[in-house]
Amino acid sequence: MGRKSIYESYMRIQLEAIVISVLSLTMTICCVLLCYKQFNEKTSVTYIHNHGVTLQVFDDTKNQKALLE
Numbered sequence: 001m002g003r004k005s006i007y008e009s010y011m012r013i014q015l016e017a018i019v020i021s022v023l024s025l026t027m028t029i030c031c032v033l034l035c036y037k038q039f040n041e042k043t044s045v046t047y048i049h050n051h052g053v054t055l056q057v058f059d060d061t062k063n064q065k066a067l068l069e
Contacts, residue, residue, distance in 0.1 A: 045057075
């Protein structure tokens with residue numbers, strides 16, 4: 001077996017660095033999107049407008065499970 005050249009070793013290290021960087025970036029983007037989705041769900045507010053009156057509507061469907069049990 002011959003020894004690898006310095007260039008081959010350099011290219012292997014660069015490839016590993018690129019793969020790790022791409023995986024890290026992908027995971028970061030996925031985490032940010034997931035957190036943004038959850039943030040929007042938890043902070044969404046709905047309003048009903050009727051004859052000049054505005055009412056805020058809260059989502060109680062998550063609490064209904066606990067009340068029924």
